[in-house]
Amino acid sequence: MTLNHYFSLIDVQARMLLKADTSKYKLGVLWWFLEPLMWVCVFYIVFALILDNGEKSGDFIVFLAVGKFAFIWYSKTVVQASGSIVSSQGLIGKVKMPKSIWPMSAVQESLYRQSTVYLLMVFLLAVFGIYPALSWLWMLPVLLVMYLFIVASSLVGAYLVCMVRDFQKFIPLGMTFLLFTSGIFWDVRDVKNAEKADWLLTLNPLAFLIDTHRQVLMYKGSPDLAHLLVLGVVCCAVIVAMVYLMRRYTHYLALKVLT
Amino acid sequence: MLELQNVSLNFEASKDSFDDGIHHVLRDVSFKLYENETLGIIGRNGVGKTTMLRIMADILGPTSGTVIKYPGKTASLLTIGLGHKPDLSGRDNALLSSMLQGASKAEAQSYLEEIKAFSELGDSFEEPVKTYSAGMKSRLGFTTALLTHVDILLVDEVLSVGDAEFRAKAEQAMRERISGDQTVVFVSHTDAQVKSLCDRVIWIDEGRLRLEGEPEFVLSEYRDSLRQ
Structure with a gap:
């Protein structure tokens, strides 16, 4: 299989998954916007109406939305991709394909879908008075590393679930754990113990990436480039290792899925 | 085109079934597939026919033994x-x-x-x-x-499709493919199809190759064994 065929197949698979999914619902593509918008409404009700402490609740909604939307991209993709090899059982018994094609198609589908969520994020920022600026160009490397981190996590998840099906039970739990430890409802920078905060940002790449999203988008800052670079390189290494493992054990993985 | 040498395939099944939880799907199967021929595979359900096709398509790998394929030749399953x-x-x-x-x-x-x-x-x-x-x-x-x-087309019982009219058309198209210079491996339970399409037949029983030869001969031996 040529690289060109590999990537065009991922692209077509992703588009077809989206098409099949949107055709199922009456509101179709509108759901891509409605779903994140409903999240914002939930935030608004909880934080602006119920927990309103009279000051700067708008800021907090933006703070939450940026964190939550970035988290949604990560969690939805990894959950979907982790089960993707196992759920393609029918196809795996019939065609010889690199196993990475299934998680990669899921990652790609999610990428197309989440682009609307990011558009909504920009819109929301504007509503609360934060307008696009030149410094937002820092988002390009941030989004690239975020993407690499998602790909690496998805490949690892898909491989583990394929090897030991029980691992699938841990994924929702892991996501809930990340939801609480990645600083979505609270600011990593508010952690009093500096050492603890450092540890958190180093050990949980998602906490670092979400914080970087906020620094760039909300406070027009620049990311910690060294940290970003190291994370990007580590993710690339993991991706290469996983693709190698999936090629090396392609027959074993197929047998695992089929039996 | 393709050769299987002493191919066996096992996998872990539940503890109390098969041999201490090891399911032997194929045991020591060897045969050659020649260019342009149509090879039929017959045998009862669950004896490893589909697994054999999957090994030929390089979807599964043998637990032991080797699969030799001419370099650059492709093999894939015909799937509806x-x-x-x-x-x-x-x-x-x-x-x-x-x-x-x-x-x-x-x-x-x-x-x-x-x-x-x-x-x-x-x-x-x-x-x-x-x-x-x-x-x-x-x-x-x-x-x-x-x-x-593909160079080697692996067919797993798919010719019974659609209404009578389309089936005739499908069989005709399939026949044209097979009689051309396509190498085909064909799993079927329909004697008439095997007789009319295949040049050679192998009979698989309990994961082993039981008999190999002319379609008429292998089929009649197979039918005899079912009557016993």
Whole structure:
């Protein structure tokens, strides 16, 4: 299989998954916007109406939305991709394909879908008075590393679930754990113990990436480039290792899925 | 073209079944597949025929033994309705199936009109596959599958598709493929099909190769064994 065929197949698979999914619902593509918008409404009700402490609740909604939307991209993709090899059982018994094609198609589908969520994020920022600026160009490397981190996590998840099906039970739990430890409802920078905060940002790449999203988008800052670079390189290494493992054990993985 | 040497395949089953939880699907199977021939595989259900095709298609690897394939030769399974998604139209499904069978996007797109014409689906080709009848689904699936271009075509019992008229057309198309210079491995439970299509037949029983030879001879031995 040529690289060109590999990537065009991922692209077509992703588009077809989206098409099949949107055709199922009456509101179709509108759901891509409605779903994140409903999240914002939930935030608004909880934080602006119920927990309103009279000051700067708008800021907090933006703070939450940026964190939550970035988290949604990560969690939805990894959950979907982790089960993707196992759920393609029918196809795996019939065609010889690199196993990475299934998680990669899921990652790609999610990428197309989440682009609307990011558009909504920009819109929301504007509503609360934060307008696009030149410094937002820092988002390009941030989004690239975020993407690499998602790909690496998805490949690892898909491989583990394929090897030991029980691992699938841990994924929702892991996501809930990340939801609480990645600083979505609270600011990593508010952690009093500096050492603890450092540890958190180093050990949980998602906490670092979400914080970087906020620094760039909300406070027009620049990311910690060294940290970003190291994370990007580590993710690339993991991706290469996983693709190698999936090629090396392609027959074993197929047998695992089929039996 | 392709040779299996002492191929065995085991996998771990539940503890109390088979040999201490090891399921031996194939045991020490050896045979050769020659260029341009049509090789039939017969045997009861669950004796390892599909597994053997999967090994030939390089989907599964043998636990022991070797599979030797001429360099550059491709082998793949003829599959009806590969990766079909009920919510997508016939056209989208045909595109996806063709690409999963190894066609590039441009090639797959160039097949679409041919698929539409041969399958006689007309305007339904643009409708979601979930609205199709079983016969219409198999028309779409068979036509798309027929366009697979491989050196070794592995067929797992797929010729009984659609209504009588389309079945005749499908068999005719299949026959043309087989009688040309296509190398085919063909699993079937229909004696007449095996006799008319295959040059040579192997009989698999409990994961072992029981007999190999002329279709008439192997089939009659196989039928005799079933009567006992």
